[in-house]
Amino acid sequence: xxxxxxxxxxxxxxxxxxxxxxxxxxxxxxxxxxxxxxxxxxxxxxxxxxxxxxxxxxxxxxxxxxxxxxxxxxxxxxxxxxxxxxxxxxxxxxxxxxxxxxxxxxxxxxxxxxxxxxxxxxxxxxxxxxxxxxxxxxxxxxxxxxxxxxxxxxxxxxxxxxxxxxxxxxxxxxxxxxxxxxxxxxxxxxxxxxxxxxxxxxxxxxxxxxxxxxxxxxxxxxxxxxxxxxxxxxxxxxxxxxxxxxxxxxxxxxxxxxxxxxxxxxxxxxxxxxxxxxxxx
Numbered sequence: 001x002x003x004x005x006x007x008x009x010x011x012x013x014x015x016x017x018x019x020x021x022x023x024x025x026x027x028x029x030x031x032x033x034x035x036x037x038x039x040x041x042x043x044x045x046x047x048x049x050x051x052x053x054x055x056x057x058x059x060x061x062x063x064x065x066x067x068x069x070x071x072x073x074x075x076x077x078x079x080x081x082x083x084x085x086x087x088x089x090x091x092x093x094x095x096x097x098x099x100x101x102x103x104x105x106x107x108x109x110x111x112x113x114x115x116x117x118x119x120x121x122x123x124x125x126x127x128x129x130x131x132x133x134x135x136x137x138x139x140x141x142x143x144x145x146x147x148x149x150x151x152x153x154x155x156x157x158x159x160x161x162x163x164x165x166x167x168x169x170x171x172x173x174x175x176x177x178x179x180x181x182x183x184x185x186x187x188x189x190x191x192x193x194x195x196x197x198x199x200x201x202x203x204x205x206x207x208x209x210x211x212x213x214x215x216x217x218x219x220x221x222x223x224x225x226x227x228x229x230x231x232x233x234x235x236x237x238x239x240x241x242x243x244x245x246x247x248x249x250x251x252x253x254x255x256x257x258x259x260x261x262x263x264x265x266x267x268x269x270x271x272x273x274x275x276x277x278x279x280x281x
Contacts, residue, residue, distance in 0.1 A: 029214030038099035084108035111269040114231035134275035167199040214243025
């Protein structure tokens, strides 16, 4: 997330990604250095593209780049109050970026919040101490650890239940920018993702990051906000890293695994919309 223009925005620290349907829930997984390097390369390439899109005169929202027929369909969906979510992919010289033993999940989504202002939306997404209220049940606990100008460091306990329940203690660095009176954006990067064993119990403890079950190893998000006559458009682009699907199981659980980030991103966007309306006079 010349002079730095700051504004608040919500990190996508709620887009939980996990291989929740895989057999062998207790099988440990290790984040390999090669996979981490591949993820970092993927992020660099993606951020280069994002910075290009944020330049003056470029198209700010992803939905505005869609072909005419698809854009009309997406706008109708947004006007009904539904989030539009699609998969993204960043490549290197036309080829996929290699992350051995891991998977990169990359999704983008948009929602429209009619009848409100950019200031109203940003007030809600800045209120990190209440994210456990706004984004329950995926956010169990939340608080601001540090706030200096346009920089935030936040803590979130995240939970995802689908077949099994997985809980993480997480920390994120978020930086915010204001482009003008109607446009703002942010970047959020996870700095700690610790999977919990026996969460909420006397024996609760964190597994070593990178040596756990591999349900979530990294999570970055990039948010954009724009106020228009129709309301405020909120866009989130999320990139996460998890363990790979074991050989031979992709045909069985691949579609299910891909549904988890899509559903979680949709939930986050819909919850943002609902929270803004609850707080509006």
